[in-house]
Amino acid sequence: MILNDTIVALATPSGAGAIAVIRISGEKAIDLTAPLFKSVRGKNLRKQKSHTIHLGHVVDDGKTMDEVLLSLFKGPNSYTGENVVEISCHGSPYIQQEIIQLLIRKGCRMANPGEFTLRAFLNGKLDLSQAEAVADLIASDNEASHQIAMQQMRGGFSNEIKKLREELLNFASLIELELDFAEEDVEFADRTQFKNLLKRIQEVLKKLIDSFAVGNVIKNGIPVAIIGEPNVGKSTLLNALLNEERAIVSEIAGTTRDTIEDEISIGGIGFRFIDTAGIRETKDVVESIGIKKTFEKIEQAQVVIYLFEADVISNDNEKSQAIQIEIGKLKNKYPRKPLLIIANKVDLLSEKELNFIKTSIENIHLLSAKSGLGVDELKNKLLSFVNTGALRNNETIVTNSRHYNSLLKALKEVEKVLFGLDEDVPGDLLAIDIRQALYHFGEITGEISNDDLLGNIFANFCIGK
Template sequence: MILDETIVALATPSGSGAIAVIRVSGPQSIEVVNSLFQSKSGKPLKDQSSHTLQLGKILDDQKIIDEVLVSVFKGKRSYTGEPSVEISCHGSPFIQQQLLQLLNRKGCRTAKPGEFTMRAFLNGKMDLSQAEAVADLIASDNEASHQIAMQQMRGGFANQLKDLRQQLLDFASLIELELDFSEEDVEFANRDQFQQLVTEIQTTLTQLIDSYAIGNVIKKGIPVAIVGEPNVGKSTLLNALLNEERAIVSDIAGTTRDTIEDELAIKGIGFRFIDTAGIRETDDEIEGLGIKKTFEKIEQSQLVIKLFDASLVKNNQSQLKHIVKEIDKIKSRFPNKPLIILANKSDNVSKATRDYIKQQLPEVKFISAKTKAGVETLKDKLVSYVDTGRLDNQDTIITNSRHYNSLLSALEEMNHVQDGLNAGLTGDLLAIDIRQALYHFGEITGEVTNDELLGNIFANFCIGK
């Protein structure tokens, strides 16, 4: 990347709209746009104050391209930390292309994916973890993922790590200083205080690492497999949860021969519901493939809903034994997965039948997907499996796999430091593990980086960001 180049890109989605925003950033951005812009005030952009809006026209020689609003950001007081201009034009795709081509001809290079945010990082406007949070914020589609991204973008995670890293760095400096006076057998770093710091860092790292389990599923959506024999109402339940007709519903057994997925936000938490083919013995090759995929989807899910038809039990109580057997099969195969057992079509059964089912399956919940009775209770049950306390308390939650791996490596090195302190190792040996721990801290916030890492991170951004 060449930082002295001026770059340009469309910052709003392509296509028609009321307005579009074209972002220009780099040392020549104000001069380039000024050469095309005719302000109604008659005052050149370079003479305008930073963070002001100017109304005027963009001209290609004498040809008027559009009437626009131009935002001016001078010096380092911009998103990218360098002179920038944003042009708000009418949202015609033709106008957008005319302006982009005109700016290209005037020497602006089309920006690469994430290049504006990368420049913000390289110019010290944000650290690497905050830059990554920008992409998470753009991708957030529910309250929980939005809240986590906003917290990280505000620097809560980074500031927490920077404080611990600085304290560790201070002790490392004292230990390194001891090496210069090794012949005099002096200690500049108080070992008791250092022991307290190591314990504090280990505790913080462990908490952050543990938060990844919930953070990762919140970010991606918590997968929930809806499982049951054919025609028990899985598709109807999915439609009731989504409040729309997405799955095919019919009286023909085995209608759902493949998995159907959709997402729903419940109390700010994203859930990804998977309606699968039913579990039963079948000679139908296509349906058999669907049943095989059912077990694959259970394996991939965080929660499992086992659904059965309560109305079948009232006339055939041996049917319940078969249902219990199927539930035991799921429990034995996936013992660590939360399982919600639902008796559907409960509006068609008597109290006596309900009591009988409850005796055999104490944990069962009764529901009617058709009338939506019990659907809200089910939603509450699903949310109860998610640790929302962390969100309510504004605790830091890790959602990024790169951060997670670096935290694991940092904790491993801090454990080595702890072992060294317990064994009474000399400062030179302690310093080796401390340097490695500092390296992994720096990986997260960007004190330690390389071109390949930055390329991988920012390649996933949209071009205008």
């Protein structure tokens, strides 16, 4: 794939703002821009050094369009590896479009989504996993997802994969060499050393694969369903967690008839809270639909908060038993989901009643959503469900499903080679599986790619990046 024309796009969000940045990239980027830029000091743009900034005006047929700052980057020392010009103009949508249309009339082409980063990849400025990290960095909305994207964009993940691939490739070369001397029955690759390498690669791959469970929730946010009977304070709890009046709160049971979702960051991790309709028997058609959605959201959630009124346990024995039965059902139905049992409105109870609740239900969390009592402790408990040790230790975490699938395939091939070594399989059969493992490693970094794969990846980028 060779793209050698000159592209242009708005690199900042569309709409009005103080400043907008228009990016141009291509071999002729400077030549196309130079006649349109009049420096306040009469500079010839073509003769200026790379990585310099110039004040002047964009002019079309003697008409001044705007006063701008023009940044100049000469290839290959630029983001795309080509000549790049960035025009910082005033953020009027009219000015933005006038400058872009002027550049198009002079020979530029409107860039496709992700085309600047695609060119950076094709010109060897980034490998494919680093290019994908650019999109993740733009989309990051909490500290953890930002930290992971930065690590991958700097090459942390791809360097680890390249190192494994290089070591495996060295042994693969020796195995292939043996095939050329098959008649002499010689071994160039030390089988014991090769087996140790494969076991180490297997261990690293398993660790990376296991990290995807954490990485995926960090990247996309952890869905938490808040469930319980009507009017137990689910919407009040959601508002307390979000610190805003997001859900309607009233004394009328069944007020929440549809799920309400919002996201906050706790300790740098994104949590997506889902306030659900109260679970009860009802003849109301609309409320019934809401209750059905509640169970659908429980299935989708990774953490479930079961909320009930504290005074029910302390005063009503029959109701207390019903709640304990419901808790048991939830634990049996969703054994792998963390279940937080919360007694709400504890600010209305006496010390004696509070002690009774604590002894009645194991691992219960006491809270008053209305006053905020216990809300911070709840946030800490939610944070404890996420294994953030890898983040603190700056370990590589996989967040991309494409990388995850390639790692699974590479692990499968590595295990085939290990099995082949144990069974004393001939070198030509080992070589087939080794080549496949190398292929899947190459898929991650883009050493092996095709136009369809690149099209799918970069189509999800924003235009201008």
